[in-house]
Amino acid sequence: MTTYVCPVCRYPGLTEPPRTDAGPSYEICPSCGFEFGVTDDDHGVSDDDWRRRWVAAGAPWRSTTSPPAGWDGVAQLGE
Ligand SMILES: [Zn+2]
Numbered sequence: 001m002t003t004y005v006c007p008v009c010r011y012p013g014l015t016e017p018p019r020t021d022a023g024p025s026y027e028i029c030p031s032c033g034f035e036f037g038v039t040d041d042d043h044g045v046s047d048d049d050w051r052r053r054w055v056a057a058g059a060p061w062r063s064t065t066s067p068p069a070g071w072d073g074v075a076q077l078g079e
Helices: 047-056 073-077
Strands: none
């Protein structure tokens, strides 16, 4: 299955492109919780702003599903 990288947190497991010419995916990133088309379009929060908030919160896994084994939000960002 093709997966896509979250532009906010670099999580590589999104199931749809976050945004195409047809519009946003409305997928919620399980890693950072960003909802493409809602967090940005409806709430006016940019990728950068959301990333800063997520990192400030400790880069936690945001989904109710379990993260991949060994998942580390900060390491994922590569910073
Ligand atoms: Zn993300």
